[in-house]
Amino acid sequence: MRLYWPSEQGSAASSSCKRTKEECRLAFDLIERTRVQRDRRNLMALLLPGLLWLLLFFALPLLIILLYSFIVSGPRGNLIWQATVGNYTDLFTRAIYLNAYLRSIWISLLTTLICLLLGYPLALFIVRQPPHVRTLLLFLVLIPFWTNFLVRIYAWQIILANNGLINSSLRALGFAPIQLLNTEGATLIGLVYGDLPFMVLPLYAAIDRFDFTLMEAAADLGASRRQAFLRVMVPLTMPGIVAGSVLVFIPTLGQFVVSELLGGAKVDYLGNLIQRLFLRSNPPNWPLGSAMAIVMMLLLLAFILWYFRISREEDR
Template identity: 40%
Template sequence: MSKAKYAALPYLVWMVVFTIIPMLLILVFAFTTPDGGFTIKNISDVGKYTDVIMKSIWLAAIATAVCLLLGYPLAYILSRQSARSQQIGLMLIMLPMWMSFLLRTFAWMTLLEKTGVINRVLGMIGLGPFELINTSGAVVLGMVYNYLPFMILPLHSIMVKIDHSVIEAAQDLGAGSMKVFSKVVLPLSMPGISSGITMVFVPAVSTFIISKMLGGGSNLMIGDLIDMQFLGNAYNPHLGSAISLVLMVIVLLCMSVMNQFDDSEEMEGMLI
């Protein structure tokens, strides 16, 4: 066995133990009964939670769209700065991620509750109190706050490679700001957009801490259902595995669509 194969062995062991075996266990549990018999009832029972699944996809899509709208201009502006300014900007973007995910979500609970900071400030000017927490909007806000860096970082890594002389050449040829954006900047940044969408949508659609803490019991998501089946009073790992399998299919479909989009962009670039 070559040295390269020996070097790859720990990674192969890690993948088998922590990825392949757990996925096989989920597959087995999803199609078996508690006594070990084969069944598809677990999969069919997932249909009872179609509304929760659709709501999870919808909220994750909204959060992803908001992250794109906020992250795209920020990533572009940051990519046009000096190297020193980019380092400081990226550090500030990553700074909240140095704290616990749970702690950051607790902070938003303090801000959004009826006696929280936001309602107190609004009360000083005669507004409120508003029902900010335990709403779908609070869930989307929590997802945007926690996952926005996952949109900005891949966008920045692509935009920083866009040669400014290309933009200047388009401007010299008479292209206006919108034309330069639609014909130059946007096409060249599409790999970052597709990567950012995938990196935000996948964790957003499977989140459960954010929806549990900021959304209350009326805003369940797929992650909450899985958590309830494995750790809640309604302990049913077989149904939980079936829901997990459906979630994996959704994630794989999302990644497949974005990969196809990447391939089409690459082909278009080759033709040009």
């Protein structure tokens, strides 16, 4: 079969085109313009519904709490439309709020560190397995990730309660029971348990990309296993470490379920305070709660920017 060039196929048309070159160009422009217009219409039809939904029910609400954070809360929890930065100065000067920030940041960092120390060896172990075992092991990490967080935290109550699994075992063995539930240790266990999958998945992705021959090269050059790990493997898997850390840090900073169910709501974390200011306290104080949420968002943005900087450095 022969392929015809347009010039062979429609020589009459092309000659006429030569005659009225300008006309042809105009016709072509028109076709091109209608194509672009049709494309734009298609794009708008595809993009607009979702985009409007996100703008209306996600972006706008965030702007509203930004606005609320700069107004005054009335004595009955009503909003008084009067500009102030008092909510923010309250957050950074009054001990109850300042302590909640420091406590939340501290326990989030601790959780992140423990998840990293537990997650890295696990991710390494999974990467070393043959492909089908690897898929299964990853899937087993993924399942808790998708199952109800609340229920999984509740399960720890059964284990840690005063008449729970551990303490009744201790009693059966003749030991004195210990207070496990409603302690900060229990909160920490719950947080690590809940967030570990967030750490393992990005770590796995990073270690999977790591070229293990580099470890041999380091060993050949006289590095000990420890040195090779710290100076070759850790820097090269840094994007995974940072991604996992951000993914663990963010939900931990805002949590209130774990500290309430396992920590017995004995001390206030950010999430507990925000929840109380919006839902439970009498009177509620939405402007102050909004300011807390906004500061939390800013902390989070700082972390995400840090992540992007690190991963961009790695790309270079």
